[in-house]
Amino acid sequence: MDTRYHSVVLEEEKCKGCTNCIKRCPTEAIRVRGGKAFILTERCIDCGECIRTCENHAKKALADEFTVLEQYEYRVALPAPSLYAQFKTAKPENIISALYQLGFDEVFEVAYAAELTTFAIRSFLKKYFEHKPQNKPPLISSSCPAVTRLIQVRFPTLIPNLIPIDPPYLTAAKCFLREKLPLLNLPREKVGIFFISPCPGKITEIKTAQEKVVDGAFSFNTIFRQLNHCLRQKKPPAVNQLSSGVGIGWARAGGENLAVQVENAMAVDGIHNVVALLEEIEMGKLNEIDYVEATACPEGCVGGALTIENPFVARVTLRKLADFYGDRKLPEAVCQKAEALLEEDQAFFNYQNPLPAKPILQLDSDLSTAIRKMSQLEKILNKLPGIDCGACGSPTCRSLAEDIVQEQAQLTDCIIILREQLEELAQKLLVLAQIKPPAMGSLMEKEGKNDP
Amino acid sequence: MILEIPVESYNFSAAGEAASRVKKTLQRLGIDSQLIRRVAIATYEAEMNIVIHSDGGKIILQVDEEEIKVQAIDQGKGIADLELAMKEGYSTAPDEVREMGFGAGMGLPNMKKCADRLEIKSVVNEGTTVVMGFKNQS
Ligand SMILES: Nc1ncnc2c1ncn2[C@@H]1O[C@H](COP(=O)(O)OP(=O)(O)OP(=O)(O)O)[C@@H](O)[C@H]1O
Ligand code: SF4
Ligand SMILES: [Mg+2]
Numbered sequence: 001m002d003t004r005y006h007s008v009v010l011e012e013e014k015c016k017g018c019t020n021c022i023k024r025c026p027t028e029a030i031r032v033r034g035g036k037a038f039i040l041t042e043r044c045i046d047c048g049e050c051i052r053t054c055e056n057h058a059k060k061a062l063a064d065e066f067t068v069l070e071q072y073e074y075r076v077a078l079p080a081p082s083l084y085a086q087f088k089t090a091k092p093e094n095i096i097s098a099l100y101q102l103g104f105d106e107v108f109e110v111a112y113a114a115e116l117t118t119f120a121i122r123s124f125l126k127k128y129f130e131h132k133p134q135n136k137p138p139l140i141s142s143s144c145p146a147v148t149r150l151i152q153v154r155f156p157t158l159i160p161n162l163i164p165i166d167p168p169y170l171t172a173a174k175c176f177l178r179e180k181l182p183l184l185n186l187p188r189e190k191v192g193i194f195f196i197s198p199c200p201g202k203i204t205e206i207k208t209a210q211e212k213v214v215d216g217a218f219s220f221n222t223i224f225r226q227l228n229h230c231l232r233q234k235k236p237p238a239v240n241q242l243s244s245g246v247g248i249g250w251a252r253a254g255g256e257n258l259a260v261q262v263e264n265a266m267a268v269d270g271i272h273n274v275v276a277l278l279e280e281i282e283m284g285k286l287n288e289i290d291y292v293e294a295t296a297c298p299e300g301c302v303g304g305a306l307t308i309e310n311p312f313v314a315r316v317t318l319r320k321l322a323d324f325y326g327d328r329k330l331p332e333a334v335c336q337k338a339e340a341l342l343e344e345d346q347a348f349f350n351y352q353n354p355l356p357a358k359p360i361l362q363l364d365s366d367l368s369t370a371i372r373k374m375s376q377l378e379k380i381l382n383k384l385p386g387i388d389c390g391a392c393g394s395p396t397c398r399s400l401a402e403d404i405v406q407e408q409a410q411l412t413d414c415i416i417i418l419r420e421q422l423e424e425l426a427q428k429l430l431v432l433a434q435i436k437p438p439a440m441g442s443l444m445e446k447e448g449k450n451d452p
Numbered sequence: 453m454i455l456e457i458p459v460e461s462y463n464f465s466a467a468g469e470a471a472s473r474v475k476k477t478l479q480r481l482g483i484d485s486q487l488i489r490r491v492a493i494a495t496y497e498a499e500m501n502i503v504i505h506s507d508g509g510k511i512i513l514q515v516d517e518e519e520i521k522v523q524a525i526d527q528g529k530g531i532a533d534l535e536l537a538m539k540e541g542y543s544t545a546p547d548e549v550r551e552m553g554f555g556a557g558m559g560l561p562n563m564k565k566c567a568d569r570l571e572i573k574s575v576v577n578e579g580t581t582v583v584m585g586f587k588n589q590s
Contacts, residue, residue, distance in 0.1 A: 157485045282489065284493050361480055362482030377480075378455070
């Protein structure tokens with residue numbers, strides 16, 4: 001799969017060419033040119049901030065359509081815990097039962113996998129703290145893909161601080177493949193494993209994975225109507241849920257910290273807050289913190305860009321659920337299960353591949369050229385008005401200067417500069433208009449002289 | 453390439469901006485990220501020393517193929533005993549500044565650790581010039 005694939009895309013017909021999205025993008029990945037926005041693919045981290053911002057709903061996420069399920073003989077749903085917070089009265093067991101009713105043959109709760117992940121993180125941290133280096137920046141959770149990508153592109157020095165443990169949805173899929181698939185007597189390609197995703201970030205991660213563990217993803221949007229339809233029939237739940245409040249709680253900001261229980265932990269949510277915090281961490285200002293849970297979406301995954309319910313309402317719903325199902329203690333059965341998995345394979349919960357740095361900021365790969373471009377950029381920036389109006393289609397004056405240096409834009413794209421140049425031109429025109437042709441001029445001069 | 457950033461005395465809300473601009477500039481130049489980290493941390497310490505211990509000054513960044521050079525130049529009381537100032541834990545920071553978490557006396561030692569070369573010239577009651585050099589390992 002193309003590594004530049006993104007699930008966030010633009011619906012051109014709907015885009016009015018306003019500048020709302022370019023201003024909100026945390027990696028300055030959007031430009032407006034020719035009246036339409038476009039996304040610079042190598043910069044996009046799929047955080048979904050533009051989907052949230054666009055009032056014309058011109059940004060959307062490419063998720064799978066329900067009909068792909070027809071290609072498989074056995075269909076597995078991996079519902080994100082944040083799905084449980086999309087409905088005011090339905091309990092998780094009702095939602096899980098409704099998924100079976102929709103045609104899935106198996107539902108593996110990501111909330112349950114989050115509890116296994118909790119155990120894995122705890123064991124990782126225990127070992128880490130035994131030889132914790134003094135005065136080191138905190139460890140950072142890897143569960144939000146928008147944050148890990150942000151770190152890859154803007155904060156590569158912090159890559160070693162990411163906890164090398166897979167996010168819960170992947171652990172869910174890996175558990176299924178390990179334990180259930182062999183019992184099915186079906187080849188792997190006949191089995192479709194689908195994540196039900198609150199965000200474009202996870203969809204991109206699934207679609208671009210080097211090794212296919214999850215086969216696709218549905219957004220909450222895609223599934224919501226059918227699910228709601230099933231739920232309205234108010235059938236009694238056909239199955240019990242496996243997860244406790246610890247796993248369910250992961251879907252809200254602070255939930256992972258509560259589960260993992262590290263003493264000096266910090267939770268930050270909202271991509272711009274995450275950027276600000278990572279700046280501080282990178283400067284070594286938060287070395288007294290041990291663990292950072294960072295989620296791109298406001299209020300955590302319950303605020304995912306593809307969710308339906310208002311994030312604040314969803315957060316309350318989720319907190320109540322977590323509380324009801326017990327979010328203080330990791331169930332004994334989960335600990336035993338995770339321990340068994342670790343015993344069989346010490347690296348069961350770990351990433352397959354280390355994350356590479358993907359720096360997007362450099363002006364040129366050759367240092368001398370980059371230095372030259374940088375001086376040029378500063379000179380251009382001095383000419384620009386510095387009001388960051390966005391009318392040029394670049395998010396800030398600085399980014400326009402950069403686009404000019406990279407030959408992607410020109411100075412007169414700045415409307416203020418254009419006006420100044422027009423004014424100059426108008427003045428020149430005026431001067432020119434006042435110059436009289438020699439024939440007329442001399443005539444008029446004579447007339448003037450003749451005047452009394 | 454030269455960048456000059458003014459630094460105000462005792463303006464704690466703007467403190468850190470020079471270091472942050474230096475960091476962003478080096479990222480644009482495609483400098484190795486671990487090297488950027490060292491430069492940024494050392495620049496931050498130098499910037500804070502201007503904020504806390506001087507009457508104001510500036511940070512100058514110069515980059516060429518061989519070296520990244522950061523100069524922190526200020527006007528102010530200067531450093532009377534340089535050897536003492538370089539000692540870990542030595543600090544004359546006033547209590548109000550310590551309240552904010554500064555004044556551990558670790559700034560100059562940190563700068564020495566981060567930089568490949570460090571030169572300090574200081575004249576009492578005139579000011580201080582700190583020059584830090586970082587080899588560009590490309
Ligand atoms: N630019 C300067 N002007 C005047 N005095 C300075 C300057 N820089 C450092 N000093 C003196 O040197 C001492 C040690 O500086 P250093 O940066 O190591 O520690 P600090 O600034 O006191 O504390 P920290 O940097 O850990 O917050 C300072 O307390 C101050 O007396
Ligand atoms: S916070 Fe959660 S929902 Fe939002 S991008 Fe990250 S993983 Fe997805
Ligand atoms: Mg200091």
